[in-house]
Amino acid sequence: MRNVAEPRRRRAATEEKLTRLLDVTEEIILREGYASVSSRSVASRAGIQAPLVHYYFPTIDELFVAVLRRRAEPNVVKMAAAMASPEPLRAWWQLASDPRGTALLLELIAAANHRPALKAEVGKVAREIRQMQMDTLTSILGEYGLDPDVFPPALIATAMQGVAFALVADEAAGHDTKHEQARAAMERLMASLEQRRVQ
Amino acid sequence: MRNVAEPRRRRAATEEKLTRLLDVTEEIILREGYASVSSRSVASRAGIQAPLVHYYFPTIDELFVAVLRRRAEPNVVKMAAAMASPEPLRAWWQLASDPRGTALLLELIAAANHRPALKAEVGKVAREIRQMQMDTLTSILGEYGLDPDVFPPALIATAMQGVAFALVADEAAGHDTKHEQARAAMERLMASLEQRRVQ
DNA sequence: AGAAAGTTTTAACGGTCGTTCTAATTGGGG
DNA sequence: CCCCAATTAGAACGACCGTTAAAACTTTCT
Numbered sequence: 156m157r158n159v160a161e162p163r164r165r166r167a168a169t170e171e172k173l174t175r176l177l178d179v180t181e182e183i184i185l186r187e188g189y190a191s192v193s194s195r196s197v198a199s200r201a202g203i204q205a206p207l208v209h210y211y212f213p214t215i216d217e218l219f220v221a222v223l224r225r226r227a228e229p230n231v232v233k234m235a236a237a238m239a240s241p242e243p244l245r246a247w248w249q250l251a252s253d254p255r256g257t258a259l260l261l262e263l264i265a266a267a268n269h270r271p272a273l274k275a276e277v278g279k280v281a282r283e284i285r286q287m288q289m290d291t292l293t294s295i296l297g298e299y300g301l302d303p304d305v306f307p308p309a310l311i312a313t314a315m316q317g318v319a320f321a322l323v324a325d326e327a328a329g330h331d332t333k334h335e336q337a338r339a340a341m342e343r344l345m346a347s348l349e350q351r352r353v354q
Numbered sequence: 355m356r357n358v359a360e361p362r363r364r365r366a367a368t369e370e371k372l373t374r375l376l377d378v379t380e381e382i383i384l385r386e387g388y389a390s391v392s393s394r395s396v397a398s399r400a401g402i403q404a405p406l407v408h409y410y411f412p413t414i415d416e417l418f419v420a421v422l423r424r425r426a427e428p429n430v431v432k433m434a435a436a437m438a439s440p441e442p443l444r445a446w447w448q449l450a451s452d453p454r455g456t457a458l459l460l461e462l463i464a465a466a467n468h469r470p471a472l473k474a475e476v477g478k479v480a481r482e483i484r485q486m487q488m489d490t491l492t493s494i495l496g497e498y499g500l501d502p503d504v505f506p507p508a509l510i511a512t513a514m515q516g517v518a519f520a521l522v523a524d525e526a527a528g529h530d531t532k533h534e535q536a537r538a539a540m541e542r543l544m545a546s547l548e549q550r551r552v553q
Numbered sequence: 554a555g556a557a558a559g560t561t562t563t564a565a566c567g568g569t570c571g572t573t574c575t576a577a578t579t580g581g582g583g
Numbered sequence: 584c585c586c587c588a589a590t591t592a593g594a595a596c597g598a599c600c601g602t603t604a605a606a607a608c609t610t611t612c613t
Contacts, residue, residue, distance in 0.1 A: 187467065187468045188464060188465070188467035188468040189389070189464070190388070190389040190465075190468065191468055261460070261463075261464065262464055262467070264460075264523050264526065264527060265387060265388070265460065265461055265464035266387070266389075267526075267527065268386065268387035268461070268526070269386045269387040269389065269390055274527065274528075275528075277527045277528070278527045278528025278530075279528070281524065281527045281528060281531055282528055282530050282531060285524075285531045285532070289532065305539075305542070305543060305546070306539070306543075307535055307536075307539045308532075309531075309532040309533070309535035309536040309539065310517075310535070310536045310539035310540060310543070312532075312536070313517055313520045313521060313524070313533065313536040313540075314513060314516070314517050314520070316516075316520040316523075317513070317515075317516030317517040317518070317519050317520030317521070318509075318512055318513050318516040318517075319516070320516050320519040320520055320523070321512045321513070321515040321516030321519055322512060322516070324460075324463050324515075324519070325480065325484075325512070327463065327466075327467070328463060328466065328473065328476045328477045328480045329473075329474075329476070329477025329478070329480055329481055331477075331481050332480055332481060332484045332508075333484070333488065333507075333508040333511075334508070334512065336506055336508035336509070337506075337508040337509045337511070337512040340504070340505070340506045340508065340509035341509060341512075343504070344504060344505075344509070347504070
């Protein structure tokens with residue numbers, strides 16, 4: 156008799172196909188934009204037929220949500236580790252400056268504009284991560300010699316995210332906006348903040 | 355005999371229809387995302403037939419480019435005025451914190467991902483505005499007591515743009531990420547920077 | 554008034570989309 | 584080996600897309 160709590164046994168190929176579908180979808184989003192994601196475009200790149208995409212993800216909304224979730228879950232863990240590391244700000248910036256992740260997030264935010272299910276998920280993830288960042292910042296801000304009246308946690312969190320956004324946007328738009336200088340300066344700034352930190 | 359240099363006389367209603375089409379398109383982008391822009395959706399909101407949209411904008415790409423250009427042109431002027439004003443940073447931030455403009459720019463950047471013509475235009479506008487900002491910053495940075503090795507113009511420009519992006523994204527995603535605190539802190543920061551300025 | 558040019562509508566083309574239904578196929582547990 | 588469930592393919596639906604061609608209309612100029 157089969158386990159009642161697991162009425163469905165999945166075949167081995169299924170797991171691999173699920174991740175392949177998510178990989179392909181990410182790739183399409185990054186190269187052609189979220190609007191190019193369709194059951195047919197995903198299927199053809201994955202070497203399967205369109206209806207099979209709907210077998211795994213009944214609606215395209217669920218596909219987008221799955222893409223976001225797969226990225227977000229390890230990121231929550233990584234961000235928690237960064238917050239607990241010996242150099243929280245630098246570790247944070249290192250995470251935030253992943254261009255693929257940031258570009259993907261930008262697209263998903265834009266896509267969420269007309270996909271309520273995705274919008275809800277983006278909001279959930281954003282709140283969870285932001286809360287974690289705010290908690291840590293509140294407790295360690297003093298060690299960096301930063302006045303919380305001038306640089307409150309909310310501003311610092313927004314700035315970290317925002318600079319990452321702007322860098323990715325600049326790099327995508329055209330290659331003459333000195334983003335290299337900005338990125339280098341940001342790294343120096345993080346290094347010097349960590350150095351002046353008193354624990 | 356008509357003027358040879360002006361072979362086409364436009365009717366009065368045309369000008370008004372052009373601006374109405376751009377208005378409608380902006381509205382659709384902001385409310386439903388760029389992917390919802392189509393000759394038919396624009397036409398129906400404007401109370402005309404779809405092919406007429408193509409009479410004014412032969413391709414949808416040109417419609418997007420026109421939307422960007424109409425926003426960008428006055429913005430270049432306003433940014434130049436901000437840079438020449440008695441409080442450049444504060445004026446700059448005031449411009450950057452226009453939520454409609456920023457949200458629109460975010461969508462257009464995402465749309466440009468798979469629209470080369472739009473991408474070129476976004477790049478052009480970004481470079482023009484950024485160059486102006488960098489020039490001004492280079493000459494006035496010292497007055498704010500900011501070390502250009504720590505806060506080079508490229509980083510400041512990226513941060514201004516980025517914080518505006520992140521605030522708009524947060525506000526769109528879900529209403530619990532303390533963006534109000536961040537916005538208030540940013541305004542206080544600008545005010546205090548202007549106050550400590552020595553000319 | 555009539556011609557010419559500017560504007561608008563109607564109809565239609567080939568294409569892609571999300572999704573559903575059906576039937577075939579496959580693989581693993583008994 | 585056989586059965587049943589999991590997986591896959593095929594065909595089709597109604598909807599929307601960008602765009603074009605042609606014709607109808609309106610305005611303006613002469």
